[in-house]
Amino acid sequence: MSxxxxxxxxxxxxxxxxxTAFFALPMLWLVTAPFTRNPSLSVSWPDFTLGNFKHxxxxxxxxxxxxNSAVLSLWxxxxxxxxxxxxxxxxxxxxxxxxxxxxYLLLLLSSVITGTAAMVPIFQLxxxxxxxxxxxxxxxxxxxxxxxxxxxxxxDFMDSMPKSYEESARVFGANxxxxxxxxxxxxxxxxxxxxxxxxxxxxxxxxxxPFLLYRTPEKQPAAxxxxxFYTEGGQPNLALISTFSLLYSIPVVIMFLFVSxxxxxxxxxxxxA
Amino acid sequence: MRVSxxxxxxxxxxxxxxxxxxxxxxxxxEFFALLGPSGCGKTTLLRxxxxxxxxxxxxxxxxxxxxxxxxxxxxxxxxxxxxYALFPHMTVADNIAYPLRIKKVGxxxxxxxxxxxxxxxxxxxxxxxxxxxxxxxxxxxVALARAMAAQPTVFLLDEPLSNLDARLRxxxxxxxxxxxxxxxxxxxFVTHDQAEALALADRIAVMExxxxxxxxxxxxxxxxxANVFVAGFIGSTPMNLLHGECVAGDGEAATAxxxxxxxxxxxxxxxxxxxxxxxxxxxxxxxxRPEYFAETEDxxxxxxxxxxxxxxxxxxxxxxxxxxxxxxxxxxxxxxxxTTMHVSPQPGRMLVYRADDGELIDAP
Numbered sequence: 056m057s058x059x060x061x062x063x064x065x066x067x068x069x070x071x072x073x074x075t076a077f078f079a080l081p082m083l084w085l086v087t088a089p090f091t092r093n094p095s096l097s098v099s100w101p102d103f104t105l106g107n108f109k110h111x112x113x114x115x116x117x118x119x120x121x122x123n124s125a126v127l128s129l130w131x132x133x134x135x136x137x138x139x140x141x142x143x144x145x146x147x148x149x150x151x152x153x154x155x156x157x158x159y160l161l162l163l164l165s166s167v168i169t170g171t172a173a174m175v176p177i178f179q180l181x182x183x184x185x186x187x188x189x190x191x192x193x194x195x196x197x198x199x200x201x202x203x204x205x206x207x208x209x210x211d212f213m214d215s216m217p218k219s220y221e222e223s224a225r226v227f228g229a230n231x232x233x234x235x236x237x238x239x240x241x242x243x244x245x246x247x248x249x250x251x252x253x254x255x256x257x258x259x260x261x262x263x264x265p266f267l268l269y270r271t272p273e274k275q276p277a278a279x280x281x282x283x284f285y286t287e288g289g290q291p292n293l294a295l296i297s298t299f300s301l302l303y304s305i306p307v308v309i310m311f312l313f314v315s316x317x318x319x320x321x322x323x324x325x326x327x328a
Numbered sequence: 329m330r331v332s333x334x335x336x337x338x339x340x341x342x343x344x345x346x347x348x349x350x351x352x353x354x355x356x357x358e359f360f361a362l363l364g365p366s367g368c369g370k371t372t373l374l375r376x377x378x379x380x381x382x383x384x385x386x387x388x389x390x391x392x393x394x395x396x397x398x399x400x401x402x403x404x405x406x407x408x409x410x411x412y413a414l415f416p417h418m419t420v421a422d423n424i425a426y427p428l429r430i431k432k433v434g435x436x437x438x439x440x441x442x443x444x445x446x447x448x449x450x451x452x453x454x455x456x457x458x459x460x461x462x463x464x465x466x467x468x469x470v471a472l473a474r475a476m477a478a479q480p481t482v483f484l485l486d487e488p489l490s491n492l493d494a495r496l497r498x499x500x501x502x503x504x505x506x507x508x509x510x511x512x513x514x515x516x517f518v519t520h521d522q523a524e525a526l527a528l529a530d531r532i533a534v535m536e537x538x539x540x541x542x543x544x545x546x547x548x549x550x551x552x553x554a555n556v557f558v559a560g561f562i563g564s565t566p567m568n569l570l571h572g573e574c575v576a577g578d579g580e581a582a583t584a585x586x587x588x589x590x591x592x593x594x595x596x597x598x599x600x601x602x603x604x605x606x607x608x609x610x611x612x613x614x615x616x617r618p619e620y621f622a623e624t625e626d627x628x629x630x631x632x633x634x635x636x637x638x639x640x641x642x643x644x645x646x647x648x649x650x651x652x653x654x655x656x657x658x659x660x661x662x663x664x665x666x667t668t669m670h671v672s673p674q675p676g677r678m679l680v681y682r683a684d685d686g687e688l689i690d691a692p
Contacts, residue, residue, distance in 0.1 A: 150341075219413035222380050227427040227478055228401030237426075241417040 085304070088297035095293065107298040116272050117299060120280035124259055125306070127190065127276055131197045132254040135205050136247055138198070143209035144239055148218075158210070161203035174267060181268055188270040196268065197258050205250040212246030213239065252314050256307055277303050329391040329404075329481035329514055330356045331377060336386035338372055338538075346372040348538035349386070354516060354531075359508045361529035362518045365561070369538040370518045371486060377516060378407045378484050390482060401430070406475035407484040410491065412467050414459035420446065420470050421455040427478035445473045449507075465496050472507065483508075485517035489524055501527055522562045526550060534558045552679065556613055556686040559679070565618045565643055568653050571683065574598070574610040589614055589680065592650030594628045599678060601691035611683035618643060620677035621655040627672030628653060632663045644669070 056064075080098060088094035089108070090101035111117050146154060177196060178187075186192030220242065224234045240247065262278040269275050272283070281303065284295040331354040338347040346369040354360045362370040375381045377388060379400030388396045395403045406427070414423050422429075425442035433441070446455055449469045459467055468488070475483055488504060489497045505528050508515050519525050525532045526546040533543045534557075542554040553559035559567045572591035587606050588595040591614055598606055606612070619641075621627075630646030630653055641656040646669055655671050663669050680689045 217411060217413065219409040219411055220415060222400075223407065223409055223413035224415075224426070224430075226378055226380070226400045226405065226407045228430045230401075233430065237429075238415060242415075244417075 085297065085301055088293065089301045091294075093294065094297055107294045111295055111298050111302075114284075114295070116275070116280050116283070117295075119273065120275055120277045121302060121306075123274060124276035124278065124303075127193060127197070127265070128255040128258040130190070130194045131201065131258045132251050134194065134198045135201045135254045136251050139202055139205035139209050139250060140235075140240065140243075140247065142202070142206045143213050144235060146206065147210045147213035148221075158203070158207060162207055165200050165203035171263065174263070177264075178267055187268055188274065190274070193265050193268050196264055197261065200264075201250075201254050201257060205254065208250055208253075209243060209246050212243040216242050248314055248317070252310055255310065259307055330354065330389075331482055331514060331516065332389045333373075333377075334387040334389070336373075336376060336383045336388060338369075338376060338381060339384045345538055347376065347383070350538065350540055352533060352540060352543065354514060356514055357512050358514055359505070359528060359530045360514070360516045361525035361532040362516065362535060363522060363525040363532050363561075364520065364535035366520055367537075368535040370520075370535050373535070374407075374484050374486055374516060374518045377482070378405055379403050380407075403482075404480050405482045405484055406478040406480035408468075408471045408475050408486065408488060410487040412459075412471035412491070414467060414470055414474070416459055419456050419458060420451060420462070423459065423470055424451075424455075424473045424477050426474060441477060442473075445477050446470075449473045449476075464492050465500060468492065468500060472504075476511070481514065483511075483513055483515040485515065487519060488517055489519070489521075504528060523564055526562070534561060552688065553615070554688050556615065556681050559615045559681070563617055565638075565654060565656065568614075568616050568618065568621075568651075569681075570614045570616070570651055570653070572596075572612050572614050574606045574608050574612055576608040592628050592648050594626075594672070596672065596678065599676070599680065602680060602689050605689050605691075606680070612689070613681040613683050613686065614673075615679040615681060616673040616677060618654040618656045620674045621653070621671040622674050623657075624670055624672045627670040629668060629670045632665050632667050632669055635662050635665060637662075646671070 084096075084098045087098055087101040090103050090105070091099060092102050092104050092106060146158065151157070181187050181192045181196070184192070186195070216239070220238050221234050224238045229237060259276075260278060262282070265276050266279045266282070269279065272280075277299070281296065281299055284292045284299065286292045331352075333350060333352045336347050336350045337345070339345050348369075350369075350373065362373055364370045372381055376383050377390075379395065379398060379402075383396055386396070387394055390403060390405070415426065418426070421439060421442045424446055425433075425438040428438045428441060443452070443455065446452060449472060451466065451469055451473060454462060454466060454470075459470065462470065468491070485504075489500055492500055501524065508528075517528070526549075529546060531543060531545055532549050534541045534549060536557050542549055542558045544552075544554075549558060549562055553562055553567070556569055559569060570591045572589045574587050575590045575595065577588045577595075587598045587603055587608060589598055589606075589612060590596075596614065628646075628648055628650075630648035632644055633647050633652075634645040636643040636645075638656070640659055642659070642662045644655045644657055644663060646653045646655065653671065655669070657663070681687060682689060
């Protein structure tokens with residue numbers, strides 16, 4: 056190896072190390088701060104105390120809000136996956152004039168629905184439907200926002216499946232639900248897993264909709280609760296925030312690891328959350 | 329079970345007519361081929377029998393039952409698709425047992441029957457594999473086993489050999505013919521390969537643009553194609569179709585043969601049985617297979633342009649004053665390119681078609 060080459064390599068790895076450190080610092084803070092007695096905004100060697108976790112359990116809304124998040128995520132995920140599977144199958148197999156146009160339009164609108172632009176109309180809609188401060192209201196709004204992209208991703212999976220599979224099952228006498236259950240869904244399992252995880256992560260991380268639609272603090276999910284950790288002096292309570300953030304991020308990390316091991320993770324069509 | 333089609337027409341949504349008033353009777357136990365070029369409607373016809381397409385008009389009967397409006401699952405047919413359509417997420421055993429699962433047969437019985445059927449097609453050691461782990465030939469046997477497990481009254485095979493490589497195809501062909509013979513179940517298959525149809529089928533329907541142009545045994549279709557379309561389609565080396573004109577015989581030929589056909593300046597005798605059907609001045613097309621030309625001194629003369637070795641024979645292309653003529657010559661008798669050769673049809677091997685509609689002129 057020539058000296059120039061050696062220098063170039065060293066330079067490259069130093070550069071990579073610096074960039075990695077830059078992005079790793081917040082992560083490092085997230086891991087160390089919860090175990091530090093009085094954490095500041097800088098990363099420091101932790102005291103290895105569990106006191107912050109103890110303080111967190113004293114807060115009446117902290118741990119229940121994680122449960123609330125889980126309930127919201129799971130219901131939204133279930134409804135999204137079930138509805139998207141049916142809709143994607145129909146859109147993939149039935150010829151509707153202007154089908155792709157409709158789908159693109161829905162996709163476009165969906166990013167508006169859960170966004171800030173539709174905050175007021177959504178609030179009014181939920182008010183008129185008497186769904187304010189109810190889990191169902193938040194679940195429906197979140198599902199509505201996720202469905203178009205979920206349908207889009209799943210339709211891609213279903214389009215790539217040969218029609219002869221279904222036809223073969225039909226000739227043997229399978230009805231539509233048997234075709235769906237025995238043949239179509241097992242073949243698009245990676246797609247179902249993709250949108251399931253993606254739906255959970257989306258709801259888990261969404262702040263705006265639950266913030267907007269819940270009135271009672273006891274019902275709020277973790278993302279909103281995180282907003283309430285202040286000291287009596289009005290300063291952010293870093294100890295509680297970091298501890299809660301750590302707990303808040305663990306389920307998502309576990310889920311990603313599980314799914315990527317099980318199915319191998321792939322997003323289709325360049326869609327991301 | 330007998331399959332009969334009565335005036336079946338299928339018009340697709342876009343306005344394309346895939347089947348055009350087509351009638352056909354397939355006898356019980358027959359191995360029947362639907363043969364034709366791509367886009368002729370043969371696969372649509374098969375799918376109409378299966379119920380995957382519904383006839384726009386006309387009737388489909390299986391046995392005595394009118395199945396025109398029945399769903400595919402209610403017709404008691406089994407179909408093997410061109411890509412075999414094996415379910416990739418199921419093992420071979422589960423694939424074969426699938427028709428039984430739909431019929432609500434218990435798990436134990438299902439597995440036993442699948443094992444039996446699999447074993448009869450030498451799949452015994454592969455039952456726990458996934459389709460992706462099998463070779464093309466094995467996949468085809470799994471697809472056949474699955475169809476057999478359904479115990480249908482009719483088998484429908486869509487291009488059963490087209491996904492196999494050339495060597496395996498011959499093997500599978502023999503296997504398929506034996507299987508059909510042993511099972512004795514009416515089997516309809518679709519192919520674009522005339523050699524496959526001739527080799528496998530008891531009878532063949534040759535199709536062109538949604539219509540049947542000829543139905544007959546392999547021998548009939550090969551020896552006496554009913555029109556120039558079938559004549560040009562059947563045979564691994566296409567039949568020579570030479571335009572000519574009927575002329576009054578002269579001299580000795582007039583007393584011996586009556587009329588003659590003038591092709592590229594050479595007079596050929598009109599086959600005896602159709603001599604009364606032709607009048608001098610009629611435009612005709614003379615059909616002669618390359619195999620049925622013989623070298624003669626007073627035949628149609630031409631220059632040898634290309635010699636293609638086919639193994640036991642060679643295919644010689646001659647340029648004449650009229651159209652090109654292809655002739656096969658036996659091994660070791662190949663002429664050198666550039667030399668002149670005179671050929672005429674072997675007696676009784678010449679077919680005469682009407683030039684206007686392309687139909688065979690048959691004995692009255």
